[in-house]
Amino acid sequence: MNNEINFIWREIVQDFSTISVLWQLAVIAVVFAISALLNLHLQRQIAEGRVNTVYKMLLGGVERLFFPFTAFLLLVIARYALDGWMHVGVLRLVSRMLMAMVIIRSIVYILRYVFSPSAWLHSFERAITWSIWVVVALHLSGFLDQVLQVFEDVQFSVGKQKLNLLLLMQGMLTIVVTMLVALWLSRMIELRLMASANMNSNWRVIMVKLVRMVAIVIALLVSLAAVGIDVTMLSVFGGALGVGLGFGLQKIASNYVSGFIILMDKSLHMGDVVTISSHYGIVKELRSRYMILRKLDGTEVIIPNETMITDVVINHTSAAHKAKVPIPIQISYESDLDQAMQILKEVGVAHQRTIKDETAVDVIIKAFGESGIDLQLSVWVADPEEGSAKLQSEIYYAIWQRFKQSNIQIPYPQRDVRIISTPNVMPAMDM
Incomplete structure (x- = not known):
């Protein structure tokens, strides 16, 4: 058994016959009470909007992470403060368990912050939780060193390099943790960039994609270097990947390049109303490989970025993000034309979605x-x-009501039929 763990358990056994264990339990109770009150106070601050967005984003799942983290810090402070007065074996034991809880909830928070909720994510969270608690149980029981030694004794060779199971597990853990931290940091930067009002929407999307790509690459290089893998070996893989992109992945590479071109030349923005081929709808999302177009009936169309480069795209939204909606109508020749045009203009100005500008409403005679x-x-x-x-529909209904009040008629289709008389020729009769 580990000497430190053995010392902690001996202290706990000795303290059961003294009043020291009661003092330690009282300290733990006070620490838990203070942590719970602080957690409740912070939750109220967030609910009332008194905490700024950055602080809220950094805390994330405050009700799950803040309580064990605060309790752990207070318990460590109490342990060092009482170490010279009494045994603190119980405090050390509880602080280790709280540290495990902080690690578990931090990992769960990062996973839920980076990935969307799904069945595999829930199963992964449970597996991580059980794995950490098993490690804590082995550590507190003193068998962790023996288990790690068993893993280290399982050795195998990969080419000329000799590895063992413990090193492989450490490498996988380093890569996973580094990637999760990188994705978490990139996600935080993405939210800040997307919330920025001083940057064009296209540039925000470009910066978000670049931040994520750079974060993943840096995390991969750091994790491989930490494991001991020579990163120069990736040059061979990079060359093979370049050849693959040149031959087998032409369409994918073309869509990615086309996506960056569309974002950089500002030809399309999220929220624009466009017509691409036979699809008419609203640009819902611009991604690296494709664009999501939401049609007016609620369906969504996934259009590759290359299509928007090679085909004709009609953008019904102006650069100032406004659009012109034509509403044709016909009146009879007997109706007052000036009054009808005035009614149309008043109805158009009165609608709540119309831009409040003198040039925002126009009435013309078509034919x-x-x-x-x-x-x-x-x-x-x-x-x-x-x-x-x-x-x-709303404007047509308002026009109908105003036309009825002003006795302006919407005509029926009219056709003039003329019958031209012909000489009445009697056919000859056979005798």
Whole structure:
């Protein structure tokens, strides 16, 4: 058994016959009570909006992580303060268990912060939790060194290099932890970048993708160096990957390059209303390989980035992120044209989605049709991503109500049929 663990258990056994164990249990109870009160106070601060966004983002799952972390710090302080007065074996034992709880909840928080909730994530969290508690149990029982020695004795060779099971497990753990920390940090930077109002949306997306790529590459290099793998060996892999991209992965590489081109030339933005081939909808998300287009019926279309480079794309949204919605209508020749145009303009200005500007509403005469006068009401809206069907329906209904009040008629299709009389020729009769 480990000497330190053996010493802790001997102290605990001796303290059961003294009042020292009661003092230690009282200290633990006070520490837990203070931690719970601090946790409750911080939760209230966050719920009332008194904690800034950065602090809230750093804490994450405050109700799960803050309590054991605070209790661990207070217990360590109490342990060092009482070490010269009494035995602190119970405090050392509980502090180790709290440290395990902090590690477990920190890992779970990072996993839930980086990845979306799913069945595999829940199973992975349970596996991590049980693994850490098994390690803690082996450590407290004093058998951890023996188990690690057994793993170290299991040796094998990979090429000219000799490895053992313990080294392999340490390397895998280093890589996983480094990658999780890198993804967590990149996720925090992404949220800050996406919340920035001083940066163009396209540049925000570009910076987010670059930050994640750089974080993954740095984490991979650091973890491989920590394990002892020569990173110069990756040059061969990089050359093979380049050849693969040149031949077998042309479409994927083309879509990735096209995605960066679209973001950098600012031809498309999230929220734009576009027509690509036969698809009309709103740009919901721009990703490295494809774009997600949300159609007006709620369905989503995944369009590769290369398609938007090679095909014609109609952007119905202006650079100022506003769109023009045409509303054609016809009135009869007997109706008052000036009054009808005035009503159309008033209805367009009165709608809540119309931009409050003198040039945002326009009424023009399109043509003199067969059945009536063709007019067109055009309104500019600042939220084209909300669609135009409901807007047109509401404006048409308001026009209908105003036209009925002003006795302005919407004509039926009219056709003039003329019958030209012909001489009545009697057919000859056979005799």
